[in-house]
Amino acid sequence: MANGSTLPRRALGRQLRKLRERAGFTQSAASRVAEISPQSYGRIEDGRQTKxxxxxxxxxxxxxETTDEERRLLLDLAREIRAATASGGGWWRAYADAIASGFHHYLSLEEAANWVTSWQTTVVPGLLQTRDYRQALTWATNPDQSPEEVNRTLDVxxxxxxxxNRPEFHFEALMSEAVLRYTVGSPTVMAEQVKRLIDRAAAPNVEIRVVPNSETRPVGLFSRSFHLFSFPPLxxxxxxxxxxxxxxxxxxxLYIxxxxxxxxxxxxxxxxxxxxLSPSASRDLMLRIVEE
Known part of the structure; x- marks a missing residue:
């Protein structure tokens, strides 16, 4: 299963917690039933990696005292977890040296999602960045990285x-015009980046919409940048x-x-x-920015 075991683990933990609370068991009592430590049982309910x-x-x-249907659901989820573990996990395991601590969880959610909405007030979303744009950001935030380390980060x-490229994956990018106006790297880097956005927006599964600087309602400014992941059924x-x-x-x-x-x-x-702006009006704005 390409999306890793994050989702079935979360689902199993949530189901076990619901059943335990309904039955009136504590986590400590449940751990004795399962013949594992209370810490291990707690990790299962938290959706963390545990046998x-x-x-x-x-x-x-x-x-x-579950129903037959509830029992089958628990066993189905355990089977999905084992299948994901046997498959070797996500592609990012090969880039463990280039991935920041904890970011593998983000990658597993992104890989499992079928719809991602990204609101950005400062930088272009990672899925739409050019290599030069990403390189400029990497050098700015990690100036001590070697060229080899930077290249590994860019490969990720x-x-x-x-x-x-997956037709069932939909990406919605909402961004402030300021994202397009900041000069990251150089004017040439930014021009190429905006051209990339225009090209990507032509795909049927990518939608890019810009909040213009002329907008007088400051919606989104106080919420800061965020991502929303939605998932298909397991x-x-x-x-x-x-x-x-x-x-x-x-x-x-912060994962919410x-x-x-x-x-x-x-x-x-x-x-x-x-x-x-609408997708077409956002494209017109990006074309004007490229010309500038």
Missing amino acids: VTDLGLNALANAY AARRQDLL PSSKLQEPPVAFMEALTGD ERRDEVEKFSREAERIRQVA
Whole structure:
């Protein structure tokens, strides 16, 4: 399974927590039923990487007095986790030396998603960056990196962009005009970057919309940049994973999974769409910027 085990692990953890709380068990009691440590059981409910056996899941299903359908769902999710582990994981494992700590989780979500919405106020989204633009950003943020390390980072960025060649993957880029006006690298680098955006926007699964500087309603400015991931149903269990929001910060990345909090980001994205130019008007604006 190309999307790795992140989603089925999250789904299994959520299902076990729901069943445990319904049955009135503590995590400590559940760990005794499954014959694992409380820490290991906690990691399972948190969706983190921990060995999960059918024997342990059947014991928990018995203790939680689940229905046959609920038991099958747990076992289906465990099967999906094992299949993903056997496949060797995501492509980014080969670039472990070039990926920042914790970013593999972002890559697994991105790879698993079938729809990503990105709101950007400062930089072009990674999936749409040219190599020269990415290189300028990398040198600015990591000036001590060797040329070899920089090239590995650029290779990861290029590999990520293969997602845009998947017809079932849809990317919606919402960005402020300021993103197009900042001079990253040089005027030539920026001109080529904006041309790349124009080319990418011609694809049926990529939509780029710009909030112009002339817009008087400051929608999106206080929310900062963010990403929204939506996912297709899991292959075997057909369980629908809820969306995830992501914000990148200097002191650490933030993944938002609580439904009410993610919904706030969804509403903010809709407000931004209301003030953004249409795709065709955004293209006209980008053409003018290239000419300038």
